[in-house]
Amino acid sequence: MTRYYSEHSKVWVSVDCIVFGFDQDKLKLLIGRRQMDPGRGEWSLYGGFVGPDESLDEAANRVLLNLTGLKKLYMRQVGAFGEIDRDPGERVISVAYCALINVKDYDEHLLEEHGLQWVNLTELPKLYSDHNNMVSCAMKLLKQRIKTEPLSVNLLPDLFTLTQLQHVYEAILGDEVDKRNFRKRIKHMDFIEKTDLIDKTTSKRGAALYRYNKRAYKGVTP
């Protein structure tokens, strides 16, 4: 089995998932209390070791499926983190992935089952190991990508109002956006289409519901 590279040493490789959600006009992060040593009880991203028979992407998908019950999430690699002492226990290299999900899709009882919480990104506690660093790298990516990719729809239900969509932009960019300019920009995006449906829950007048049309998206997928 060890035919070629046996003189070199192996290391543990893990994946850590940065799961962003959106609720109450805020960006949230899914974190939990670490359930193993070392660092048991510390706030931490959810992760897992990469097995011998799965690729990095597969490992990340497995962890995310386990965590959310959802397949086919929006998921992107953030990067590899390999400082020698990043993990207090052993030498572990970790590849961070970020995922975007709609908090409402998230099965509430999974929170308890895994001891997880949605926390506001602005109120993030100190996390285990270098996880805070991973989160800020992921945020940088997000801010860049939201300009070119229709990321935002991954954080919303299938049908959403333009006001909701605007709140997602504002939460990611950390800045206010002009409503009229925003709506003008959205009009030019073919992959966000108006439906005939109206949402009456948030206002007396009612707001038009929009939908993401994946097929119409002709963007770069880097």
Next chain:
Amino acid sequence: MTRYYSEHSKVWVSVDCIVFGFDQDKLKLLIGRRQMDPGRGEWSLYGGFVGPDESLDEAANRVLLNLTGLKKLYMRQVGAFGEIDRDPGERVISVAYCALINVKDYDEHLLEEHGLQWVNLTELPKLYSDHNNMVSCAMKLLKQRIKTEPLSVNLLPDLFTLTQLQHVYEAILGDEVDKRNFRKRIKHMDFIEKTDLIDKTTSKRGAALYRYNKRAYKGVTP
């Protein structure tokens, strides 16, 4: 030693270096014939395994130092590549790094010593494993970053003419750039400063030499 994670399996982790150079108005890549099995003799990026006592960045720096004799190169992580069968020999996860160097700084006899060649990026052969894929990921990054970072100066000598600089942009973007607009843009960049020196080797009239002023660079360093 194996205190915490012993029930999980380890994998080999390597770093692969995508070394870009610039010469004769073309972007070049440093590749060599692979000197070990499997794949001995195939064109390949230069890489190495990550040792137990070095971080990923340290491993990449070690490989690059070994390869170029140069420290303090411009170097950035491209990403982790972890398909299960990406390496024909064994399961190896590789983290790709890209570096930019000035071909003229490169010690020619290292080429022979390592069996390396500078090849035009446009004439890249099939490389070992998924190295072609790594190269195209690195190119994408480069194209993005050249818009916000003064990457280009890493590919040139300490003193350079604006025409040379323009050729670097053109090579990276793969497109022609208008000379007047380009020079206008450069004027606004404080970190590229004119010197009193004149280069007479490329034209009869002579061209002003410019220099990169690192201290004046107040950009994002992501």
Next chain:
DNA sequence: CCAAAAGTGTTCCGTCTACACCCATGG
């Protein structure tokens, strides 16, 4: 009838783009 959110256009300014000619000089 009024509070609360939805919806809608215009103007201005800065940035990017297209474009063509003169300059200096070595050979």
Next chain:
DNA sequence: CCATGGGTGTAGACGGAACACTTTTGG
């Protein structure tokens, strides 16, 4: 004196930013 690469300015297009009022209706 001429071929070669170096160097310069202006006008129009385009996109982003600032900005305020009307509409609808549940309570």
